[in-house]
Amino acid sequence: MNRPARHSDDALADLMAGVLDGSLSDADEKALADQLMQSPELRQQYLAHLELHGMLRWSLLRDTRALSTRPTTAPTPTLWRLPGSRSVWYAAALLLLAVTIAAALLMTSRPPSAIHHQPSQPVALLSNTDHASWGDSTVPTALGSELSRGTLNLRSGSAQVMFSSGAVVDIIGPCTLHMVGPNEARLDHGRLAAYVPQQARGFTVNAANVSVVDLGTRFYMLAHSASLTTVGVDTGHVQLVAGDIRRTLAAGDIVAVSGESDSDRTLDVALGLANSARLLWNFDTYEATGLDIAAPAQLVRNDLLGFAPAPAGGQLADGNALRFAPEVVERQDDGAGIVACAGLLIPQAARGGSQTLLTRFFWAGYADDNPEAKMGWIINNGLRGAPGAAAGGGWLLGIRHDALSLHMTTPAGSFDSERLTLTPGRWYDVAAVFDDRGDADPANDTITLYLRPAGQQQLASHTAPRPVPAEANPSLMIGGESLGVGDKNHRKAFRGSIDYIALWDRALTESQLQSLIDARP
Amino acid sequence: MNEPTPNEQFVRQLTECQQNLYAYILSLVQDVDRAQDVLQETNLVLWRKAAEEPLIENFLAWAIQVSRYQVMAHLRDRGRDRHLYQPALLELLANDAADRLEGIDDRRRALQKCLGKLTQSQRELIHRRYARNEKVQDIAEGMRRPAGAVAQKFYRIRKSLLTCIERTLGSNSGTADA
Numbered sequence: 240m241n242r243p244a245r246h247s248d249d250a251l252a253d254l255m256a257g258v259l260d261g262s263l264s265d266a267d268e269k270a271l272a273d274q275l276m277q278s279p280e281l282r283q284q285y286l287a288h289l290e291l292h293g294m295l296r297w298s299l300l301r302d303t304r305a306l307s308t309r310p311t312t313a314p315t316p317t318l319w320r321l322p323g324s325r326s327v328w329y330a331a332a333l334l335l336l337a338v339t340i341a342a343a344l345l346m347t348s349r350p351p352s353a354i355h356h357q358p359s360q361p362v363a364l365l366s367n368t369d370h371a372s373w374g375d376s377t378v379p380t381a382l383g384s385e386l387s388r389g390t391l392n393l394r395s396g397s398a399q400v401m402f403s404s405g406a407v408v409d410i411i412g413p414c415t416l417h418m419v420g421p422n423e424a425r426l427d428h429g430r431l432a433a434y435v436p437q438q439a440r441g442f443t444v445n446a447a448n449v450s451v452v453d454l455g456t457r458f459y460m461l462a463h464s465a466s467l468t469t470v471g472v473d474t475g476h477v478q479l480v481a482g483d484i485r486r487t488l489a490a491g492d493i494v495a496v497s498g499e500s501d502s503d504r505t506l507d508v509a510l511g512l513a514n515s516a517r518l519l520w521n522f523d524t525y526e527a528t529g530l531d532i533a534a535p536a537q538l539v540r541n542d543l544l545g546f547a548p549a550p551a552g553g554q555l556a557d558g559n560a561l562r563f564a565p566e567v568v569e570r571q572d573d574g575a576g577i578v579a580c581a582g583l584l585i586p587q588a589a590r591g592g593s594q595t596l597l598t599r600f601f602w603a604g605y606a607d608d609n610p611e612a613k614m615g616w617i618i619n620n621g622l623r624g625a626p627g628a629a630a631g632g633g634w635l636l637g638i639r640h641d642a643l644s645l646h647m648t649t650p651a652g653s654f655d656s657e658r659l660t661l662t663p664g665r666w667y668d669v670a671a672v673f674d675d676r677g678d679a680d681p682a683n684d685t686i687t688l689y690l691r692p693a694g695q696q697q698l699a700s701h702t703a704p705r706p707v708p709a710e711a712n713p714s715l716m717i718g719g720e721s722l723g724v725g726d727k728n729h730r731k732a733f734r735g736s737i738d739y740i741a742l743w744d745r746a747l748t749e750s751q752l753q754s755l756i757d758a759r760p
Numbered sequence: 761m762n763e764p765t766p767n768e769q770f771v772r773q774l775t776e777c778q779q780n781l782y783a784y785i786l787s788l789v790q791d792v793d794r795a796q797d798v799l800q801e802t803n804l805v806l807w808r809k810a811a812e813e814p815l816i817e818n819f820l821a822w823a824i825q826v827s828r829y830q831v832m833a834h835l836r837d838r839g840r841d842r843h844l845y846q847p848a849l850l851e852l853l854a855n856d857a858a859d860r861l862e863g864i865d866d867r868r869r870a871l872q873k874c875l876g877k878l879t880q881s882q883r884e885l886i887h888r889r890y891a892r893n894e895k896v897q898d899i900a901e902g903m904r905r906p907a908g909a910v911a912q913k914f915y916r917i918r919k920s921l922l923t924c925i926e927r928t929l930g931s932n933s934g935t936a937d938a
Binding site for chain 2: 294
């Protein structure tokens with residue numbers, strides 16, 4: 240063959256599927272081998288697919304392989320990455336342990352409970368550090384140190400502790416972790432992620448108000464305070480013990496344990512919370528054709544929309560943010576701008592009654608600096624200006640005169656929330672919770688706003704002076720009060736980026752919101 | 761922090777190059793389990809050789825060389841009848857794959873970003889295939905779709921990821937409205 244025949248995309252797809260699944264027929268394999276011999280271009284494509292296949296396999300297949308029961312009867316340097324970005328050091332720790340701690344702790348088939356440790360004996364190894372800055376610790380903090388029972392106080396950076404049972408814990412500073420025993424730790428405050436192989440089943444982490452007993456899994460914990468701990472399970476199961484409460488949690492479960500004593504302790508189970516949102520856009524998709532917003536949303540002035548990197552962290556945050564760049568297209572004689580307001584229009588999506596809005600956004604300033612137009616509404620839930628706005632009223636949430644603000648209009652009148660100060664050029668987490676208490680009594684309705692810049696939180700809680708609008712079924716708009724071009728409400732266009740926006744048809748609790756916003760370790 | 765001892769240095773280098781070694785080996789043996797076996801064999805050889813030769817200047821290059829021999833030995837025993845394992849082709853692929861290692865760390869970082877840009881349904885498929893280690897055939901049965909159609913879908917996802925990686929590395933990332 241003088242000239243290699245070019246594989247069509249479909250043919251290459253079939254061949255690559257056969258290669259990757261081991262189902263290639265002899266004839267196809269021969270044809271592919273012949274082509275690969277002759278075409279450097281095809282070799283590059285072929286290697287690129289295999290490389291990607293390997294990277295995906297390596298980075299995503301974690302627990303099944305790490306939990307596999309390959310015998311470890313000798314200090315064999317069998318390396319495999321564990322969950323977590325730095326967990327290659329688990330393998331290093333295995334090696335170091337094998338060589339430096341007589342291998343017995345890890346390589347023996349004896350269950351961890353059968354190992355008797357004296358208080359001064361090492362119960363763990365500091366198997367990795369990454370930009371770690373240490374506070375007062377009662378155990379050595381040099382990489383590779385054997386750790387006896389004691390406390391690690393990590394000010395910043397991160398570190399990995401491998402317990403002699405085989406359990407591996409990543410901690411993110413600031414964090415205080417106490418090594419209680421070869422298969423037990425206490426988290427005084429901060430964040431940890433634990434990976435527990437089968438041999439360390441039963442690994443226990445205690446926090447002030449809860450204990451988590453692992454049943455062979457991967458989980459994470461955030462000890463916010465003595466009275467609030469978040470526990471999340473990535474794979475497998477854990478047993479959660481909080482006073483008299485015992486509950487088995489499965490992969491995907493997130494629980495906020497609040498309260499210090501048995502009498503006031505509550506479990507706020509946020510099972511599949513992120514997935515239960517009525518509407519959720521995280522704006523991560525980017526296709527060559529441009530914005531790919533799931534129907535039935537319509538884009539208005541998408542020439543003024545684009546993507547921007549978003550900060551990582553939280554259950555919903557990831558990847559891209561949608562950037563809104565409204566512009567003043569003309570300035571009128573009186574100084575008022577005619578503004579092109581870009582955004583998303585979702586027909587028939589506004590709702591009344593109990594609901595929760597959660598969003599993460601970057602505010603870049605006003606679309607029009609005219610003093611009369613110093614507003615940038617992020618969302619319009621059925622208020623006037625939205626096509627088909629209902630008589631029942633609606634609300635706007637966004638920026639008004641340098642503050643987070645909620646404006647609501649009902650047949651009984653309008654309401655403006657307390658304002659929470661904002662600064663342009665920052666990312667914010669914001670939640671608005673409308674709670675009608677599930678009854679017909681408008682007097683007990685509440686509206687609560689949460690605003691969380693990194694590291695602090697502002698809260699505005701109201702007994703709604705007007706009932707939460709009960710009926711609303713017109714359009715929902717994201718990006719402004721009125722989308723398109725105009726010189727009135729169009730000027731109140733949101734300028735900045737939205738990482739995600741989610742709506743639930745119920746009032747979420749503060750701890751549920753916290754578990755959604757908090758970054759995993 | 762104490763300076764690592766030579767042993768620690770070796771362990772660090774060995775662990776740091778695991779992903780790249782795996783990618784290299786997989787590109788030659790294609791099969792993920794077989795690649796893992798060869799990787800372990802390679803690690804053993806490196807471990808033993810490190811004792812004889814404690815100071816290695818270019819660790820990755822050395823490890824790749826060792827893994828190449830291990831692949832050839834492995835396939836010599838087990839892959840006589842495979843067209844994709846014929847020595848002349850393996851030689852070409854081994855050279856190309858070694859050349860590709862140069863930018864692999866950048867591509868890996870870009871991949872993490874690109875995964876975030878997949879649609880929900882694409883992400884679910886990738887999760888099932890790679891995180892849950894399901895076979896294409898099983899996924900197809902669950903979806904009541906022909907296996908070929910699902911395999912094509914995976915190909916398209918991989919291709920879009922490759923395009924995204926290329927695009928990401930080819931352009932400077934912007935800033936968010938700052």
